[in-house]
Amino acid sequence: xxxxTQTPKFQVLKTGQSMTLQCAQDMNHExxxxxxxxxxxxxxxxxxxxxxxxxxxxEVPNGYNVSRSTTEDFPLRLLSAxxxxxxxxxxxxxxxxxxxxxQHFGDGTRLSIL
Amino acid sequence: AQKITQTQxxxxxxxxxxxxxxxxxxxxxxxxxxxWYKQPSSGEMIFLIYQGSYDQQNATxxxxxxxxxxxxxxxxxxxxxxxxxDSAMYFCAMREGMNTGFQKLVxxxxxxxxxxx
Numbered sequence: 001x002x003x004x005t006q007t008p009k010f011q012v013l014k015t016g017q018s019m020t021l022q023c024a025q026d027m028n029h030e031x032x033x034x035x036x037x038x039x040x041x042x043x044x045x046x047x048x049x050x051x052x053x054x055x056x057x058x059e060v061p062n063g064y065n066v067s068r069s070t071t072e073d074f075p076l077r078l079l080s081a082x083x084x085x086x087x088x089x090x091x092x093x094x095x096x097x098x099x100x101x102x103q104h105f106g107d108g109t110r111l112s113i114l
Numbered sequence: 115a116q117k118i119t120q121t122q123x124x125x126x127x128x129x130x131x132x133x134x135x136x137x138x139x140x141x142x143x144x145x146x147x148x149x150w151y152k153q154p155s156s157g158e159m160i161f162l163i164y165q166g167s168y169d170q171q172n173a174t175x176x177x178x179x180x181x182x183x184x185x186x187x188x189x190x191x192x193x194x195x196x197x198x199x200d201s202a203m204y205f206c207a208m209r210e211g212m213n214t215g216f217q218k219l220v221x222x223x224x225x226x227x228x229x230x231x
Contacts, residue, residue, distance in 0.1 A: 031216050033216075033218070035219075040223055041223060042118075042205060042221030042222055042223045042224060043159075043205070043207075043219070043221045044221075045218045045219070048216055048218065050215060050216045056216075058218060059218070088157065090159060092159075092219075096216070100147055100164060100166055102149055102161040102164060103161075103219060104161070105151075105158065105159035106158075107156075107157060107158045108157050108158065108159075110157075
């Protein structure tokens with residue numbers, strides 16, 4: 001019963017480097033999303049997807065790209081890392097059709113940009 | 115404007131006592147949902163309880179209950195019989211437009227609860 005799996009759990013990057021945060025879910029959920037958590041600010045939505053091939057921007061999309069080629073996977077790409085992207089990143093999924101169902105979160109990726 | 119407000123940065127409670135964590139929200143959408151999540155020191159987000167705007171009764175899940183006062187736009191979490199394992203960060207979140215496709219969760223800034231023996 002894996003749920004939402006995020007890799008890696010921790011990562012340190014240098015400014016300007018690129019990387020991909022992986023997210024996979026095994027619940028056949030339609031909706032997937034990425035949030036970032038910064039101290040004192042709660043979680044903020046970066047990008048989301050309502051199904052394979054369909055993505056859209058959230059509240060803080062700049063500096064991030066996403067794609068969704070399968071129902072299961074929703075990777076988040078940092079094209080050129082900046083210190084302002086130091087944060088904890090959470091991937092979440094939800095069934096979609098059942099709007100009272102909670103989003104299920106992965107365990108998070110703690111990312112530091114030097 | 116802040117959509118979700120949690121005014122208590124930190125709360126202390128003794129084991130076995132009840133505690134109320136405050137949450138007020140702002141929306142003009144008649145259809146919305148309110149969620150509470152727990153984030154222990156290990157970092158994961160754990161769903162606790164849900165209240166829909168059209169629900170007639172306050173939600174309950176074990177030791178968790180939601181004191182939903184729609185006219186006041188408040189959705190306070192009540193934890194009864196606190197346990198040491200309840201020490202964590204608690205987030206209130208809202209989802210608007212519940213029947214219109216993807217609805218993002220808007221989070222409050224959280225309340226850190228510390229349960230003492």
